[in-house]
Amino acid sequence: MLWRTLACIILVASSPGVLCAGAPSRFVVIGDTRTDGSGGDVITPAPMYRRAIDEINLLQPDFVVILGDLVLGYTELETLEKQWDAFDRETSRLQAPVHLVVGNHDVWNRASEQVYARRYGDRWYSFDAGECHFVVLDSEDQAAPQQIAGAQLEWLKSDLAASAGKRVFVFVHQPLWAEASYPRSGWMKDVHPLLAAAGVDTVFAGHWHNYENMGRKDGVRYIVTGGGGAEIGGVPAAGDFYHYLWVTADGPWGTAARLAVIRTGHIEAEDVVTTELRDAWGRLRSQLDFGPVAVSGDVARVARTLPVHNPFPRPMAVSMEFADAPGWTAVPKAARVSVPGGGDGAISVEVSVDATAASGALPYRVRFEVEGRGSLEVQHSVRVRRVIDCPKKEGVEVDGSLREWTGEPALRLDRQSQVALQARLWGGPSMCSGMGWVGYDDANLYLALRVTDPSLEPRREGGPAATADSVELYLDGRPEGRLGRPGYSAGVTYLIITPGLAGEPARVAYQEKRFTELRGVTVASRLTAEGYDIEVAVPLSNFPQHGNLMGLDVALNDNSNPAGRVQLVWNGTMDDWQDASAFGLIRLAEP
Ligand SMILES: [Ca+2]
Ligand SMILES: [Ca+2]
16 A cells, blocks of 8 residues: 555646646556566566666656566465565665556465455555546456456446546556457456547556557557566567556647657666766777787797776676787787776787788787676787887988998888788789888988889879889887877878989979978989889988987888789888878987
8 A cells, every 4th residue: 555655645746737737747667577586586576677667767757557477476475475575675666656556476366365455455446647547457356367357347337437538547467358368358348348438548468578569449559568577588579678668648638648668778877977987998998908019020929918907896807819810829819807896907918920920910809898887899909010220321322322221121021911002912022022221310311222113103194192103201200108109190291202213303292291291301213123222311300309219111102003002011001191100110329
């Protein structure tokens, strides 16, 4: 009785006063909430019912109707009482008034009927709210189970007669109107005509653990809504999903109430994502970044212990898995660590790469799974970062002759793993490759490059610089701390240099000026038997903040293949033009 008494007080106090004068306009209908039966635990309320209560409290309906099968039942009375206690405890969390309907799991014999009567009072009853009238029927009457008959039917007749002119809604546990399942219920013969004559808007039943709109008959809408918490079937598209209904009954008399089917688990509190939480997820993205592997030749072996911090108060499982890439090895190939809430963990990995590597990167994925909060998967890759020495070099003459550049070349572009564009079209070093030297003096940074490219392609009429056989030079002269950051900012730029193929001088055909405009660059070229030589001088005064490490990359464009441009990149990727993080490094002899 407590529920209904409470209901009346609150309903009167919170009348919204729309056209259905003084009536509640919005209420929730939820069916088959039930205490759990899984794992033999017959007392704990179903998890999805608990979740639904949290959501319904956010929605603040005028009241809630629970369509029966409130407990698991079919047990001895001592256990039954415990189930009812658990139901009461859970249901008391609902902030809205609650109206109960009797289900077959609640009342299945005389003894359980008496328990229910003692705890909750009438099994059939009605209540008003303004101009709306709500009728609760009992399909479990032990005098006539699965029927609305005898005293209950007589009561229904007089109740409806006394409610003429009101909008009527009916609640019952079992969908007795479904004649295929209830051939002897007598609903269509005895009950339905009464409801049709009274202009009933909707009859709601549970019992079947799904949602199903069974349509209207003589104006009466029949709805099955039994997805409140008990186990459900496996075909969501056929209505097998956890849900409850949000019913809006307003507008002029005769306007059908509007039903919204809410899938449990989709109504969230306003603090479901705070800025702090979003930032915490964002910080995960940069964790477990192995970073580049610095190599001076083609071979490297690097072991790192990568720390991982859990910014959440709940435990977080972290897994890391490396892809298969020829020439690359990661040990272990996959690792997993559990990090306590707010705590720290680490994963140790050794990565090695050798000259057979077909790619300049070893991809791996990291998955963060925060208990009860969701997961995030991030793709990373371990990249080779070539580091070469850049010696002091006096007497450089930028004339296209490389006679002053002697000794072992500092950089080579001749590996399959360096083909960043159209890798399948590359015919090997004899088709397109390069070797180069770097140096600097008090004024300039120098690059000398010997390019093998026996078929030279001039710039196409009106085409961009990169459509000619050409050299791209990338420079990152940002200070330590900003060096190698993704993207471009002040201190990063690139040039496209075309050699003079028909006697004209080499020239800077394009310079990226968004963040840094280079001044005083000089270039020269000479044709050779195998291709061409290029020399470049870039005044270091263009990079006032550079340290003794600078980012450098070189790309060769070979446009002689009609199927498309082949590009070799010394260290980075085809995205060097917009991302400085994959450039290689040169180490100046002194800052
Ligand atoms: Ca020279
Ligand atoms: Ca070519």
